[in-house]
Amino acid sequence: MSLNPLLIQSSTGDCKIHMQSLHDFDLWLPNGVTSVLVFRDNKIPEHCSTPLQATCEERGIPFKMENLQGGEGLKDPKGWQNIIEVMGQASLDRAGRVVVMGGGSLGDAVGFAASVWHRGTPWLAIPTTLLAMVDAHIGGKTAVHQGGVKNRIGSFHLPEQVIVDRSLLATLPLEERRQGWAELIKAAWLSDTPLLHQLENDADAISEDLIPSPEVLRSAMSVKVSIVNEDLHESGRREILNLGHTLAHALEMEAIRNGSFLPHGSAVSIGMVFSARLAKECGVGSDEHVPRLIQLLQKVGLPTNMGPLDIDQVLKALHSDKKTRGGQLRWVLPVNPGNVIVDTVESSRVRRVLENLERDS
Amino acid sequence: MSLNPLLIQSSTGDCKIHMQSLHDFDLWLPNGVTSVLVFRDNKIPEHCSTPLQATCEERGIPFKMENLQGGEGLKDPKGWQNIIEVMGQASLDRAGRVVVMGGGSLGDAVGFAASVWHRGTPWLAIPTTLLAMVDAHIGGKTAVHQGGVKNRIGSFHLPEQVIVDRSLLATLPLEERRQGWAELIKAAWLSDTPLLHQLENDADAISEDLIPSPEVLRSAMSVKVSIVNEDLHESGRREILNLGHTLAHALEMEAIRNGSFLPHGSAVSIGMVFSARLAKECGVGSDEHVPRLIQLLQKVGLPTNMGPLDIDQVLKALHSDKKTRGGQLRWVLPVNPGNVIVDTVESSRVRRVLENLERDS
Numbered sequence: 001m002s003l004n005p006l007l008i009q010s011s012t013g014d015c016k017i018h019m020q021s022l023h024d025f026d027l028w029l030p031n032g033v034t035s036v037l038v039f040r041d042n043k044i045p046e047h048c049s050t051p052l053q054a055t056c057e058e059r060g061i062p063f064k065m066e067n068l069q070g071g072e073g074l075k076d077p078k079g080w081q082n083i084i085e086v087m088g089q090a091s092l093d094r095a096g097r098v099v100v101m102g103g104g105s106l107g108d109a110v111g112f113a114a115s116v117w118h119r120g121t122p123w124l125a126i127p128t129t130l131l132a133m134v135d136a137h138i139g140g141k142t143a144v145h146q147g148g149v150k151n152r153i154g155s156f157h158l159p160e161q162v163i164v165d166r167s168l169l170a171t172l173p174l175e176e177r178r179q180g181w182a183e184l185i186k187a188a189w190l191s192d193t194p195l196l197h198q199l200e201n202d203a204d205a206i207s208e209d210l211i212p213s214p215e216v217l218r219s220a221m222s223v224k225v226s227i228v229n230e231d232l233h234e235s236g237r238r239e240i241l242n243l244g245h246t247l248a249h250a251l252e253m254e255a256i257r258n259g260s261f262l263p264h265g266s267a268v269s270i271g272m273v274f275s276a277r278l279a280k281e282c283g284v285g286s287d288e289h290v291p292r293l294i295q296l297l298q299k300v301g302l303p304t305n306m307g308p309l310d311i312d313q314v315l316k317a318l319h320s321d322k323k324t325r326g327g328q329l330r331w332v333l334p335v336n337p338g339n340v341i342v343d344t345v346e347s348s349r350v351r352r353v354l355e356n357l358e359r360d361s
Numbered sequence: 362m363s364l365n366p367l368l369i370q371s372s373t374g375d376c377k378i379h380m381q382s383l384h385d386f387d388l389w390l391p392n393g394v395t396s397v398l399v400f401r402d403n404k405i406p407e408h409c410s411t412p413l414q415a416t417c418e419e420r421g422i423p424f425k426m427e428n429l430q431g432g433e434g435l436k437d438p439k440g441w442q443n444i445i446e447v448m449g450q451a452s453l454d455r456a457g458r459v460v461v462m463g464g465g466s467l468g469d470a471v472g473f474a475a476s477v478w479h480r481g482t483p484w485l486a487i488p489t490t491l492l493a494m495v496d497a498h499i500g501g502k503t504a505v506h507q508g509g510v511k512n513r514i515g516s517f518h519l520p521e522q523v524i525v526d527r528s529l530l531a532t533l534p535l536e537e538r539r540q541g542w543a544e545l546i547k548a549a550w551l552s553d554t555p556l557l558h559q560l561e562n563d564a565d566a567i568s569e570d571l572i573p574s575p576e577v578l579r580s581a582m583s584v585k586v587s588i589v590n591e592d593l594h595e596s597g598r599r600e601i602l603n604l605g606h607t608l609a610h611a612l613e614m615e616a617i618r619n620g621s622f623l624p625h626g627s628a629v630s631i632g633m634v635f636s637a638r639l640a641k642e643c644g645v646g647s648d649e650h651v652p653r654l655i656q657l658l659q660k661v662g663l664p665t666n667m668g669p670l671d672i673d674q675v676l677k678a679l680h681s682d683k684k685t686r687g688g689q690l691r692w693v694l695p696v697n698p699g700n701v702i703v704d705t706v707e708s709s710r711v712r713r714v715l716e717n718l719e720r721d722s
Contacts, residue, residue, distance in 0.1 A: 012594070119504075119515045119595070153477040154477060155516070320449075
């Protein structure tokens with residue numbers, strides 16, 4: 001693999017994304033840092049954070065580590081405000097660094113807290129889940145829940161460095177890895193690189209341990225980096241990364257309302273199938289792509305059918321979504337692999353496809 | 362007066378500051394805005410917001426107004442989260458605009474809420490207090506309280522436009538205007554323009570109604586704009602704007618702890634006198650400046666003596682302040698008008714000057 005980091009460029013400071021071993025942590029902790037505060041998912045084996053502590057000890061930098069239970073609860077007001085409390089207790093100042101060692105929920109909650117601590121404290125991201133490696137920790141979008149609404153508030157706050165150590169994937173349960181494949185397949189569908197073909201060819205091998213090869217991992221990360229570089233603040237092009245997410249967020253909210261839980265990757269998987277069907281309904285998507293997408297998602301064991309749900313409630317949840325402009329819900333519609341359009345869709349069509357999705361897939 | 366707006370330049374979008382009548386609101390509301398949500402201090406007479414509503418009605422833009430009680434309570438978690446709730450109820454989306462019509466606390470709380478709503482929703486500021494005109498609404502720093510700590514979290518979120526209508530000053534109580542003079546005198550002390558001399562010459566006339574002339578107002582605003590332009594994200598030069606504020610925040614926190622309240626301008630006034638004495642103690646300030654500063658502050662009726670306070674508690678509050686770097690508290694020390702230095706100071710010196718301040722001023 002190339003050792004060149006991927007780069008997200010920003011007027012307020014670039015973000016470098018390294019595919020390297022955590023043992024080289026010393027290379028990425030900037031000089032002049034006065035303290036390091038690590039937030040670690042308590043599911044990560046302890047030895048994984050040893051190189052971080054060793055680097056700080058060698059350099060004489062005060063080091064603190066807080067173990068957190070990953071998951072949506074971290075993004076509730078109590079969760080992220082507790083992170084702020086820990087930052088206060090650690091006397092973290094503007095020359096300190098926050099390090100996140102975990103998945104998407106840690107990145108969202110700690111990244112948000114870092115963005116409002118001293119009006120923006122630099123952070124380093126160490127994604128430990130596949131989902132965080134190919135999506136959540138890349139691009140600087142943070143979000144937390146507020147007033148019972150998922151991801152209601154947030155910020156753009158790019159990490160200074162992202163260190164992607166693929167060996168961490170093996171420390172997590174298979175189910176956790178499976179969730180990441182939804183974003184990886186999304187990246188493949190959005191790109192016009194050979195990534196989609198490679199996934200289709202390798203599907204049998206992949207489905208065994210659900211650990212992508214270094215090449216596939218880097219390709220998927222590159223897709224996201226390239227889209228983010230075109231539109232850091234999501235005023236246009238970046239919107240296409242919401243493929244599958246508009247319905248996914250509504251399904252996740254609806255699951256919470258019912259006292260159950262739908263993992264993000266599963267929700268995105270169902271959402272992508274829905275988008276492909278909606279594209280067909282709108283006359284912009286072709287017949288062949290829906291089964292092709294379903295086949296790939298099913299190969300890695302992701303759901304493609306939303307099961308029995310209250311469609312009126314799903315529609316209600318859809319309309320409280322952030323992804324509106326002038327009150328209109330915008331959908332990312334896959335036309336061909338590598339080609340999506342973003343548009344509004346009549347609500348009668350959305351309802352019709354929802355009704356069919358429940359029965360069909 | 363020149364009609365040219367003052368300009369704060371930022372890589373994420375400039376901020377234009379107009380000294381104009383609110384009747385020209387139509388000129389500053391950008392085209393393409395899909396909705397307008399105004400947060401108004403309920404002390405502002407109703408007719409002041411008429412031009413805003415009229416502009417929206419003429420253009421067919423949905424308009425909503427929420428009246429808020431200004432003050433520190435708005436910056437408590439309940440306060441700013443209620444603002445988020447109002448944004449949700451108004452279905453404010455990324456093409457909408459938030460308008461703040463009020464003083465510093467509204468700017469801080471609503472500005473913060475706008476910065477995390479859709480990861481940054483554009484806002485327009487209409488400062489109605491002298492303090493907000495010369496300081497709070499200029500520069501994009503927002504802050505709210507968290508876990509009982511004042512201004513613990515915040516963001517940099519420049520308003521798109523600031524409309525400074527000097528006629529609004531007459532609608533507010535004299536005491537409210539008095540508070541603004543602390544920041545105005547601070548600006549004069551930081552600049553090497555003729556502003557300080559003008560204030561000293563006009564002090565008798567000023568002390569009558571405490572309304573600055575348009576020239577003085579614009580000069581004070583220009584001082585802040587010029588410093589902010591040199592260092593938008595407070596990584597260096599902007600720190601000098603904290604003149605008087607290091608002690609001020611500690612005094613405000615200490616007052617709250619005692620169940621009382623110290624207005625921000627009064628706290629800054631005491632803090633500036635303290636800084637001038639500390640500069641002298643450190644051998645960088647000259648003898649003549651302390652009485653000169655005290656005379657000007659007293660002319661507008663601001664306090665220069667902190668009264669009986671628990672010095673140990675004040676020192677404790679000082680060290681929980683944001684303005685530290687590597688755990689060291691940094692002080693803005695006035696050398697001469699137009700010349701300050703920022704440095705750490707031994708805590709024994711800080712204590713000695715605090716003890717003398719209590720007795721002397």
